[in-house]
Amino acid sequence: MRPDVLVKGGDYGIDQVVGADIVKSYGGEVRVLGLVENSSTTAIVEKIRSR
Numbered sequence: 001m002r003p004d005v006l007v008k009g010g011d012y013g014i015d016q017v018v019g020a021d022i023v024k025s026y027g028g029e030v031r032v033l034g035l036v037e038n039s040s041t042t043a044i045v046e047k048i049r050s051r
Contacts, residue, residue, distance in 0.1 A: 004028050010035040 006023045010033055014020055020030040 002026060002028070006030045008032050009040075 003023060005028060006017060006019060008017050008031075012032055014030055014032055017030055017032070023030055
Protein backbone atom coordinates (compact mmCIF):
# COMPACT_ATOMS: atom_id res chain seq x y z
CA MET A 1 0.00 0.00 0.00
CA ARG A 2 1.37 3.43 -0.94
CA PRO A 3 -0.87 6.22 0.34
CA ASP A 4 -0.69 9.60 -1.37
CA VAL A 5 -1.36 11.34 1.95
CA LEU A 6 -0.52 10.20 5.50
CA VAL A 7 -2.48 12.08 8.19
CA LYS A 8 -2.09 12.18 11.97
CA GLY A 9 -3.68 14.23 14.71
CA GLY A 10 -2.14 17.46 15.96
CA ASP A 11 -0.60 15.89 19.04
CA TYR A 12 2.21 14.58 16.79
CA GLY A 13 5.04 16.38 15.06
CA ILE A 14 5.85 15.37 11.48
CA ASP A 15 9.13 13.91 12.75
CA GLN A 16 7.09 11.59 15.05
CA VAL A 17 4.79 10.19 12.36
CA VAL A 18 5.69 6.56 11.73
CA GLY A 19 6.17 5.98 8.02
CA ALA A 20 6.47 9.66 7.12
CA ASP A 21 9.92 9.14 5.62
CA ILE A 22 8.64 6.31 3.43
CA VAL A 23 5.61 8.26 2.18
CA LYS A 24 7.78 11.30 1.44
CA SER A 25 10.36 9.14 -0.39
CA TYR A 26 7.92 8.33 -3.21
CA GLY A 27 6.40 11.81 -3.41
CA GLY A 28 3.53 11.43 -0.95
CA GLU A 29 2.42 14.07 1.54
CA VAL A 30 2.47 13.97 5.33
CA ARG A 31 -0.03 16.19 7.13
CA VAL A 32 -0.55 16.83 10.82
CA LEU A 33 -4.05 18.15 11.50
CA GLY A 34 -5.15 20.40 14.31
CA LEU A 35 -6.85 18.84 17.30
CA VAL A 36 -10.58 19.05 17.83
CA GLU A 37 -11.27 19.47 21.51
CA ASN A 38 -13.27 16.66 23.17
CA SER A 39 -13.00 14.47 20.08
CA SER A 40 -10.79 11.47 19.48
CA THR A 41 -10.82 8.31 17.41
CA THR A 42 -10.71 6.27 20.61
CA ALA A 43 -13.83 8.02 21.97
CA ILE A 44 -15.68 7.47 18.69
CA VAL A 45 -14.82 3.74 18.66
CA GLU A 46 -15.86 3.35 22.31
CA LYS A 47 -19.19 5.04 21.59
CA ILE A 48 -19.86 2.69 18.67
CA ARG A 49 -18.92 -0.39 20.71
CA SER A 50 -21.20 0.60 23.59
CA ARG A 51 -24.30 0.50 21.40
